Amino acid sequence: MLGNTPPAQPGNAPVVLTLSDVSIEFGGVTALDAVGFDVRAGQICGLIGPNGAGKTTLFNCITRIYEPSRGVITWQGTDLLGLRPYALASAGIARTFQNLALFGGMSVFDNTMVGGSSRGRFGLVSGLLGLPPARARVRELREKAWYLLERLELVDVANAPASGLPFGTLKRVELARALMSEPSLLLLDEPAGGLTHSEVKELGELIVSLRDDFGFGALLVEHHMGLVLGISDHVVALNFGHKIAQGTPAEIQQDDAVINAYLGRAA
Numbered sequence: 152m153l154g155n156t157p158p159a160q161p162g163n164a165p166v167v168l169t170l171s172d173v174s175i176e177f178g179g180v181t182a183l184d185a186v187g188f189d190v191r192a193g194q195i196c197g198l199i200g201p202n203g204a205g206k207t208t209l210f211n212c213i214t215r216i217y218e219p220s221r222g223v224i225t226w227q228g229t230d231l232l233g234l235r236p237y238a239l240a241s242a243g244i245a246r247t248f249q250n251l252a253l254f255g256g257m258s259v260f261d262n263t264m265v266g267g268s269s270r271g272r273f274g275l276v277s278g279l280l281g282l283p284p285a286r287a288r289v290r291e292l293r294e295k296a297w298y299l300l301e302r303l304e305l306v307d308v309a310n311a312p313a314s315g316l317p318f319g320t321l322k323r324v325e326l327a328r329a330l331m332s333e334p335s336l337l338l339l340d341e342p343a344g345g346l347t348h349s350e351v352k353e354l355g356e357l358i359v360s361l362r363d364d365f366g367f368g369a370l371l372v373e374h375h376m377g378l379v380l381g382i383s384d385h386v387v388a389l390n391f392g393h394k395i396a397q398g399t400p401a402e403i404q405q406d407d408a409v410i411n412a413y414l415g416r417a418a
């Protein structure tokens with residue numbers, strides 16, 4: 152129903168997101184200095200680095216919250232920096248939020264439906280008047296939402312307001328909402344934050360199985376090293392705004408610059 156075709160080998164899949172020479176300064180602080188790397192279709196790319204390394208800033212450049220002072224970001228061959236933030240979802244990029252961005256008073260089902268609105272194909276007037284194309288589209292979105300709620304084991308809480316549900320459950324609602332737009336790239340902003348050890352393990356398994364089913368690529372910004380190294384196909388390490396290493400999780404674990412960065416020494 153949903154999704155892209157998962158590539159058999161994410162390492163050989165076509166590049167979908169390219170960052171090249173991405174730089175940004177805040178006053179006298181160089182938050183990112185000439186950072187470049189690729190994310191391939193269907194690949195889970197982990198982005199790691201100690202506090203202040205530039206992970207969130209990079210995430211904010213991709214999500215069009217910050218404007219890089221230099222560099223190029225290309226999404227499926229087009230200039231991502233030419234897109235407005237609200238155009239990302241219709242371009243195939245969805246995100247989750249570190250501190251969740253759900254409507255507490257709305258039900259889990261309605262929160263999930265919100266994620267489908269960005270890819271609406273009917274006009275405002277027909278939507279307001281409930282004309283047949285709009286009704287068909289709403290029916291399609293509702294079916295998709297139920298499908299995702301089933302897939303993410305949220306059917307039992309579908310009609311419950313989001314506020315009051317356990318944090319781990321809300322993380323799954325965020326994923327359902329993001330998947331409503333059928334993204335080709337999912338940007339995950341510290342998804343393990345606030346979760347227990349066993350919830351992190353379950354979340355990692357869930358992200359991989361959703362990727363396998365739907366074929367999206369993912370950029371995973373995360374402090375939880377176990378999660379990043381456990382589920383990423385490729386890892387990029389930043390420190391003081393510089394890319395200090397990239398490679399497979401096994402390569403990254405043995406990289407001297409990464410080890411030094413986490414031991415508190417400048418690379």
Ligand SMILES: Nc1ncnc2c1ncn2[C@@H]1O[C@H](COP(=O)(O)OP(=O)(O)OP(=O)(O)O)[C@@H](O)[C@H]1O
Nearest residue numbers: 177180181182200201202203204205206207208209
């Ligand atoms: N809006 C801003 N104004 C001024 N400085 C900023 C701003 N955003 C980030 N910085 C600075 O840029 C650098 C990179 O910060 P960033 O938040 O991207 O790091 P991070 O790797 O996400 O860190 P953490 O893991 O602690 O969230 C830091 O020195 C930070 O103080």
